[in-house]
Structure formats: C-alpha cells, structure tokens
Amino acid sequence: MTVEEIRGGDNEIDRFPIGMRVLAVDDNPTCLKLLEGLLRKCQYQVTTTNQAITALNMLRENRNRFDLIISDVYMPDMDGFKLLELVGLEMDLPVIMLSGNGDRNLVMKGITHGACDYLVKPVRLEELRNIWQHVIRRKVESKSQSKSKHNGEKSDQGNEGGDQNEKLNRKRKDEEEDEENGNESDDPTAKKKPRVVWSIDLHRKFVAAINQLGIEKAVPKRILDLMNVDGLTRENVASHLQKYRLYLKRISQQANMVVAFGSNNDASSYMRMGPLDGLGDFRTLSCSGRLPNATYAPSGMLGRLNSATGVSLHSLTAPPLVQPNHTQTKLQPVVSSNHQNMNLFHGIPPSFDLDQLQYFNKPNAQLTDVNSIEESQIFTGTNLADYTSIDEPRMFRGSSTFTDPISVLANQVGVKLTSTGTESFNLLSNSSGFLDQSGGNQPPNFSSNLIPVGESYSYPAVINGGVPIEAHGGGLVGDVVQNVNRSLPNQKGLPTLAASALACYGSLSGPVSHCRPNGGGSTLVQTDHTKLQSGFVSSNGYGSLDDIIPGMMKQEQGATVLMNGEFGYNPYIAPDRDYDDEPR
C-alpha cells in the first residue's frame, strides 16, 4: 500500500491500517527482530534499524516515507527521548516509545516528550494492532482540511472517514478538538498537506497567542490570527492546539504525580523547566531587595491551591520548577522530596490563589525589580493547572508569552517571576496569596518582607509542599518559618509556606540564617514537617494570617517556632518586628 492509496482512496479507512509504514528502531537485535515479526503480523510495512541516527537520517531524507515510528528508549547512539523530540519537532510523525522499563516516571517522560504511546516490552501483538490509530488521528486532521478540496463524493467520504476516525480517536483526543478539526472545512488545502514543522519559534508564537487569548478562549482561528504566520493554516494550529492541550493536561496530572513520587528526575525536570528556571538566588533577593525571578514555578501549585483540592500543595511541590537557577541557591527540585510536602499544604484552602499573591505583591517596590515573569507566568495561580507542568522545552520556549497567569501575579507582587526567579519569589507569591486571603491585600509585613525573600523566603519552599523543609535547607525552613510567624502575624499561611519553601529550597538555609533565625529555627527545620503541616493546616487557609499564625503557633511548638522565625527572611525580618503581635 502506498501513501496515495491510503490517503486518497475511498476506502482509506477500509484498508488502513494494512500496509501502514512503520519504522522500528531498537539497538537490541533480538528485540528488533521480534518487533519486526509482530509488526508484519499486523500486516504493516516494516523497516527496521538498530541505530537512531540512521532512523533520523531516513526520516530527514523523506518524512513521507513512514507513517509511524516505534523506538526503544535505551539506545547507545542516541537517547530514545531525544529521537522522539527531534522527530516530533521536525517531522511531526507519531512516535511510540518502547522500553523494557515501565517505570511510571519514564512513561511520563515519554508522554511529555510527545510520544503518542509508551509500550512496555515484551510487546504483545494486541497492543501493536492498535497503534495505527495514532496515524489515523493525524490523518484525520489533514483530511478534514483537504476534504473540501475534493469533489463532493470524496469530501463526503473524507468527512465520514474523518468522523469515524474522530470517533475512534475520541477516547483519547479532546473531543472538542476533534469536532473542531473534523467538522470544519476550512479553505481547502493541498490534498497532501505539507507537514508543518513546529519549530521553537513557531511554537513560541503559538504559546504567546494562547497566553494572550487565555487558554479557554484560545481557539485556532484566533491563535492563527495572532500568530500571523504565513502559510500556517487554521488546521495546523488546531491540531497543534490539540496536542498542546493534551500535553498540558498530562503535565498537570503529572505534576501531582511527580509530587507524589517525589523525585523523578524526569518528571521533575519537566516541572522544573518552565518557570522555575530562575529561582534565583535568595541571597540576591535579600541583598538587592528584589525578588529575583521568582520562579513561580509551581504555577500549577498555585493553580492547585486555588482549586478546591485540599492538596493544592501538591502542586506546590511542583516546586521543582522553582529551582533557582542561581548557582548560589541550589534548590533541589522540590519535587523529589515532595511526598513529605504534600501534607503541608493540606491546610491550604483552595482560596489560596492569586489573591493571596497579591497580598504579597503589593507593595514592595522591590518586587517590581523582579524581572519580567516569563515562564513563571504560567504558574500564576489561576489556571495554572494548565500550564504548570509545561516543562517540555518546546512548550516553554514559548512560555515567555505566558504572561497571563504570571503577569497577574507579577503585577500584584511587583515581582516578576522569571524563569530565573527565585524560589523565594514563589514563596512570596504564594505567601502573598495566602496573606491575601487573610487580609485581602495587605501584605502586612510582606511588602517589605517580600523582597528579601530571597533568602529567607522560604515561601518557595512552601510551595514545594513541604518536603523541602528538611531536605533543603534544613535549618532554613525552620528559620523561615519562624520568621514568618514572627514577622507576619497575619501571615498565617506563610509560615508554613515559608517553611516548606525553605525546605524546598534548601538554599534557604543560607540566607535564613541571616535573617534572623528565630531561634530554634534551624532546629525546627529538622522537625518533622508534619508539624508544620499541622500548623499549616490549622491555619485556615490563610484567610487571615492572624488566625493562622496563632493557630500555628499553638499547634506546633516546633513548627511554630519556625514560623516565628523569619519568614523568608529578610523581608520579614524587618517587618517582623512591626507585625509581630504575637509573642514568640
């Protein structure tokens, strides 16, 4: 079967997937042979190679030569994920990953890198019998575009085929997208629509357009208009949007999962990528008084916080994102240690969101110093879920445009979350959010405190969900927490956040000490963060710091002690005195 037969024939649906051209890549000869046998049994047309480089060359030479690629993950000459990315980026062909390792993290990594599917060896025949759906899915999109070009008969069939395909795909695709793609017949394009390569720039524009429109309002037509790229059709955008949405969905799910799993290098790296790039050096923050790119990574976190889920914190853990880029602060990906953190945030009420951030945001002039929020924007509280884990590099490239979510945050806080933002920022943001709750934008101490955040800004740690507290900055968390409590009487939520932030960011430890360890701060850090959690939880969702703090203080001696400690640090230290109503 040739491509023509498959694409142009009336019975495309009938004959396909027979003859589907598959390129199989696996460095293990036994496995490759087996895969070949399996694929032939499915009546596909198989080409095999044991080298990823060869595969790439073949594809580059003629991308229309294959319909689908199946590739192993562990290969000596090139990482399977790398191949996956390149193929997806350059050729936009469906790629299925194959591995002997079915570890969830790897699967996640595969999916986030754009794999259509992830199969675990040994692969069974039944599984391979279904892989053609990935090809059809893509064909449907191009078909819907070209169907109007054909004569009526063909168009009808195309539509029907498309509809059928859509139905088949419906399970996995976004239904809206399907309908959108399949039912609209926009301008007829070439029968064999040339594949659009979604280069980084293109994707960036795409993401920028989406940010501008807002993820809910982002429809292909408008995105296309905003992007203003010649030769790009609405259909191209529609299909890309579909993938993007799926990606976002997966990322947000993963973010939680990652948190749950704690470490995952891959997963966390994803989370990390976007916004967190910058979590800057806390020290810088304290020094300069501005929030270094608060990598508000956990946009998801915020988003999550906002959501009614009690575990919004989980998202916070996403902190891995928050990792500061600064060399100084080496925040470990919070994610890895997330498990622990999760508890911390239980208490955070869903209401925690941008409002709270605003709390923080307000007033620090310093905050404004922060660089523009880039990817971190994605993480703004609202709708962060969508963006949270956009770690995929591709995705993030465009993240700079995600101004919406972050900008909100940024505006309020004055801190611009940049990828290099500091974690502290996040914390700050978070804290602000929390604070807000309590007081409605009056970041009591925050304003001033916010800035210093850099160091003591344990908030970010908080974001992480807590695990970090110990992990990272051990003593810092405590300190931060302490500070938080102390300095921000109203900042109920903060302490915990701070603590967690500290934990997360490890780096906090350094600065925190400067800040004024509330005595015992460091020890606190070591305390079980559950304590913090409890303290945290007790706070009512940061509605009012006042409530929270006292509550926290009462609840956990240890934790609260921390809380009393500088909150994040510098910023808090100062205001700390002012705000601190409670006796330490």
Place this chain on the structure above:
Amino acid sequence: MDAVSQLQRQFVEHATSLYREGYLDDQFTQLLKLQDESNPDFVVEVVSLFFEDSEKLLNNLATALQQESIDYKQVDAHVHQFKGSSSSIGAQRVKNVCVVFRNYCDEKNLDGCLVCLEQAKNEYLLVRNKLEALFNLEQQILQAGGSVPMMA
C-alpha cells in the same frame, strides 16, 4: 506407535516441561504465533539471534567485571540488553537472573554481580540446550513427514 507420533509426543512433552520448569514463559508462545507461511522460520531466526546476542553480552559482561575499575553503568547496560532480549523470547529464568543482576549493579556489589553472571550463563546454556533439542525434534518431525504440534 509410529515414528512421527512418537516424535510428536516427545516434542510436546519437552515443550511442556520447558514451560512447567519456567525456562520459557508465555512470551515464547507469542513468538510461535508469529510464525506463519509468510514467515516460516521466524522462531528459529529470532532464537538464533538471541543466542548470538547473548553470547556476546555474556562475554562483554565477563570482561567488564574483570576490569580493575569497574564501570557499573556499562555492566548495567549490558544486563539491560540481556534482560530485554531474554524477555523478548520468553527465556524467563534468564530474565529473572538479569533482574537480580541489575540490582547488584545498582549497588555496585561486585560479588553479587559475579554470582549473577555465573547464574546468567548457566541459565542461558540450559535454555539454549533445551531450545535446540526442541528445534531438533521439530526438524525430525517435519522430516518424517509429520506436522509439528501446536503449542497452546
């Protein structure tokens, strides 16, 4: 009982024992299913590849573990390959040894690794001999004009 029937019976017994004793698992059955008119020697081809590959891997492993300074990542990569190929054809016992082997690699436990290498070699030789015997029987049946019993 005529020769063919006898051979066939032997074949079935032998095959059954392989499954029963865990030398082969269901994956091998899957392999058999892939053989058909368009692919008549599929099983033998794949299994031969496995033998070749395995011997190479075992040699590489022996070499790697003899180094003064052992590169466990490399060892692990070999074991991973071995595990992949053995599980592809259903050589269950070999695969199981590989699993343990990898754990030792993670721990950088040389003794554990050496023990596993020995075990892997033994299991491989065992399954190789048994598979060769099976193919032999198959050949004899075919030569005697009989048909090879299907394995459920």
